[in-house]
Amino acid sequence: MRLALLSDIHANQEAFEAVLADLSQRGIDRIAVLGDIVGYGPDPQWCIETVEDLVAGGAWCLRGNHDRAVGVPDGAFNTNARRVIDWTVNRLSKRHKLFLSDLPLVIEDGDLMLVHASANDPADWIYVTSEARALGSFSVTKARLIFCGHVHRPQLYSADLGGRVAGHPVIFGQPLPLIRSRRWLGVIGSVGQPRDGVAQAGYAILDRDRNELTFRRVGYDVTTTAKKMRAAGLPEALAARLMKGE
Amino acid sequence: MALIRPEPGLEIDGFTLGGQLHKGGFATIWEVTHPLYRTPMVMKVPTILDGYDGPTIVGFEVEQMIMPRLTGPHVPRVMGEGDFSRMPYIVTEKIPGGSLHRLFRAAPLPLSELIETAARMAAAIHDIHRQHVIHLDLKPDNFLQRPGGEMVLIDFGLSRHDHLPDLLAEEFTIPMGTFPYIAPEQFLRQRGDPRSDLYALGAMLYQLVTGKLPFGEPETLAQVRQRLWRDPLPPRALRPDLPEWFQEIILRAMEVDPARRYQSAAQIAFDLTHPLQVRLTERAHRMAPQGALARFRKWRAMRKVKSFAAPASVAAQMERAPILLVAVDLAPEMEPLAQALFLAVKRMLVIQPDARVACVNVIKTARIGIDQTTDDEGNHLHVSRLVGLKAWAEGIELTDDRLTYTVLEGSDPAAVILDHAEVVRAGHILMGARGHSTTRRYLGSVSAKVVAEAHCSVTVIRLPDQHREAEGESA
Numbered sequence: 001m002r003l004a005l006l007s008d009i010h011a012n013q014e015a016f017e018a019v020l021a022d023l024s025q026r027g028i029d030r031i032a033v034l035g036d037i038v039g040y041g042p043d044p045q046w047c048i049e050t051v052e053d054l055v056a057g058g059a060w061c062l063r064g065n066h067d068r069a070v071g072v073p074d075g076a077f078n079t080n081a082r083r084v085i086d087w088t089v090n091r092l093s094k095r096h097k098l099f100l101s102d103l104p105l106v107i108e109d110g111d112l113m114l115v116h117a118s119a120n121d122p123a124d125w126i127y128v129t130s131e132a133r134a135l136g137s138f139s140v141t142k143a144r145l146i147f148c149g150h151v152h153r154p155q156l157y158s159a160d161l162g163g164r165v166a167g168h169p170v171i172f173g174q175p176l177p178l179i180r181s182r183r184w185l186g187v188i189g190s191v192g193q194p195r196d197g198v199a200q201a202g203y204a205i206l207d208r209d210r211n212e213l214t215f216r217r218v219g220y221d222v223t224t225t226a227k228k229m230r231a232a233g234l235p236e237a238l239a240a241r242l243m244k245g246e
Numbered sequence: 247m248a249l250i251r252p253e254p255g256l257e258i259d260g261f262t263l264g265g266q267l268h269k270g271g272f273a274t275i276w277e278v279t280h281p282l283y284r285t286p287m288v289m290k291v292p293t294i295l296d297g298y299d300g301p302t303i304v305g306f307e308v309e310q311m312i313m314p315r316l317t318g319p320h321v322p323r324v325m326g327e328g329d330f331s332r333m334p335y336i337v338t339e340k341i342p343g344g345s346l347h348r349l350f351r352a353a354p355l356p357l358s359e360l361i362e363t364a365a366r367m368a369a370a371i372h373d374i375h376r377q378h379v380i381h382l383d384l385k386p387d388n389f390l391q392r393p394g395g396e397m398v399l400i401d402f403g404l405s406r407h408d409h410l411p412d413l414l415a416e417e418f419t420i421p422m423g424t425f426p427y428i429a430p431e432q433f434l435r436q437r438g439d440p441r442s443d444l445y446a447l448g449a450m451l452y453q454l455v456t457g458k459l460p461f462g463e464p465e466t467l468a469q470v471r472q473r474l475w476r477d478p479l480p481p482r483a484l485r486p487d488l489p490e491w492f493q494e495i496i497l498r499a500m501e502v503d504p505a506r507r508y509q510s511a512a513q514i515a516f517d518l519t520h521p522l523q524v525r526l527t528e529r530a531h532r533m534a535p536q537g538a539l540a541r542f543r544k545w546r547a548m549r550k551v552k553s554f555a556a557p558a559s560v561a562a563q564m565e566r567a568p569i570l571l572v573a574v575d576l577a578p579e580m581e582p583l584a585q586a587l588f589l590a591v592k593r594m595l596v597i598q599p600d601a602r603v604a605c606v607n608v609i610k611t612a613r614i615g616i617d618q619t620t621d622d623e624g625n626h627l628h629v630s631r632l633v634g635l636k637a638w639a640e641g642i643e644l645t646d647d648r649l650t651y652t653v654l655e656g657s658d659p660a661a662v663i664l665d666h667a668e669v670v671r672a673g674h675i676l677m678g679a680r681g682h683s684t685t686r687r688y689l690g691s692v693s694a695k696v697v698a699e700a701h702c703s704v705t706v707i708r709l710p711d712q713h714r715e716a717e718g719e720s721a
Contacts, residue, residue: 168411
């Protein structure tokens with residue numbers, strides 16, 4: 001069973017399309033969207049409808065903090081993010097909003113746990129950015145494999161038999177054996193707003209039979225996305241940031 | 247964690263344990279059978295002490311990550327594995343015949359007996375480097391030999407795979423490896439340099455020819471550290487009949503600074519099989535032990551060294567130091583093409599300064615029967631081609647022994663070039679294409695066949711087509 005893990009699409013149609021095209025050639029059995037379909041980007045309707053279609057076809061989808069923020073005041077958002085959410089709300093139909101509000105925060109399947117942010121308090125939107133933060137996720141679940149998004153920077157952690165957590169460098173395009181003597185936590189990066197300095201869509205493939213994880217990057221037409229953002233009057237800083245992948 | 251302990255008759259995941267073949271400090275080895283596999287197999291089970299046994303567990307994890315990713319004749323094939331939920335193990339095919347340990351016990355060995363073994367050891371190391379793995383614990387016990395002669399490397403518990411997390415770097419703060427063989431940079435806790443394996447190979451060759459370890463059997467880290475400034479006693483001081491070229495290979499492989507060593511295992515294999523082409527340096531002539539003053543100077547230079555420059559990755563090192571096979575056509579009418587090929591080689595050396603250039607020329611022999619030329623004429627042709635090759639290469643300035651010349655013979659020049667590329671493990675072939683002619687259209691061109699069948703990259707140099715240019719002008 002090959003599972004494609006996508007997160008933080010952020011209303012970026014070009015990046016989402018590029019990822020879907022890439023994974024269509026890689027024998028994927030199921031897609032999991034780990035939240036934040038909307039926010040930041042210029043194409044929320046298209047992205048929600050596409051995810052809806054995927055879910056109808058058997059995909060899993062979680063709720064992220066931007067999905068929740070549609071129509072809910074949230075003090076944790078910075079000005080630019082809030083501006084885009086307000087812009088987004090006006091463009092979404094009732095059905096779109098219902099779809100977002102019905103999404104679960106966590107999906108568990110066998111030894112696998114999927115969550116948008118940190119597993120130890122999924123609704124608190126904690127950023128998993130260090131070994132100490134990863135430990136929080138490991139300590140609340142027995143799941144052997146935990147995958148999340150939210151951070152927009154791919155990361156990989158493992159907890160050994162003694163419970164000690166270690167961070168590992170992420171290598172793209174190489175299948176990584178998730179050896180069973182450890183538990184693993186993958187932060188899978190962002191489809192639509194990468195922030196590791198590479199302006200390419202990020203996602204990951206989990207091969208559950210071979211027990212391997214592959215982080216992938218896919219080039220997409222970022223110029224078009226940035227152009228759409230400017231045309232829509234979204235904050236210039238967000239368009240500029242997208243071009244640099246920062 | 248209640249683990250099952252291995253014992254004869256135990257059945258796990260379809261494998262049945264037979265007798266115990268070996269008991270080491272960190273693992274036991276068992277003969278196993280499986281109803282679905284007819285291949286003789288062995289199971290390695292790490293010996294986990296009661297409670298938490300970090301180092302053994304991590305070593306086993308590293309092996310479990312790396313071994314299934316390696317393929318080819320130089321590694322044992324993995325048949326099954328188990329995790330810590332019941333009993334950790336790795337099952338591999340059984341390589342009959344035992345390790346090189348026995349051969350090393352018989353050292354010093356006659357040169358004629360060990361050159362082939364040494365070249366095969368280098369070939370095995372080259373093969374795992376090609377697969378992005380540095381072994382980092384090479385020693386006689388970790389070389390097995392197939393009935394066909396290929397060396398098989400085992401025990402990847404300290405190894406490093408460029409594409410996988412280095413669990414060991416995160417685990418340990420002391421140098422890891424087997425003290426008599428570990429490279430100076432390993433002592434400095436660098437785990438990213440494939441040339442560390444070449445140092446270990448050098449130390450093993452030293453042992454094979456002298457019967458002694460280059461630095462004895464150090465027991466403390468302080469003793470291991472001495473190899474940063476202490477030169478081993480020259481092998482020829484222990485064995486005066488050892489040819490200089492062999493000492494040159496050993497001492498070059500064991501240079502303290504990785505940059506001064508051989509740059510790939512293929513280069514060592516090449517020298518071992520082309521002794522006449524090993525260019526001798528001061529290393530080859532050493533007979534006396536390192537003097538006190540020299541040692542003091544080296545100590546002063548090295549005592550504060552914290553690390554050596556390491557390559558970005560195994561692949562980067564392999565690409566930096568390939569063997570470039572250059573097939574030169576010396577026919578008089580091909581002079582402009584040979585000149586263009588020469589310039590191409592010079593350009594290639596700018597971007598690959600550690601490359602080694604193997605120049606070859608092929609004497610085409612008759613397809614059927616033995617050539618009519620007499621021995622004398624044959625020899626004469628051989629020598630004149632060699633002279634021609636050297637003249638062609640005049641101006642390719644390479645240090646040491648990195649430029650070699652070989653004249654080959656055969657009825658099918660492309661096949662001869664391809665065979666030689668395999669033998670020397672060429673990373674890249676450069677050759678000229680003779681251009682277009684009717685004959686070539688029907689008989690096929692040498693370069694086209696080499697391009698089609700080579701196992702490495704091939705660059706074909708072609709002169710601008712005069713005929714087509716003329717056509718273009720008239721149009």
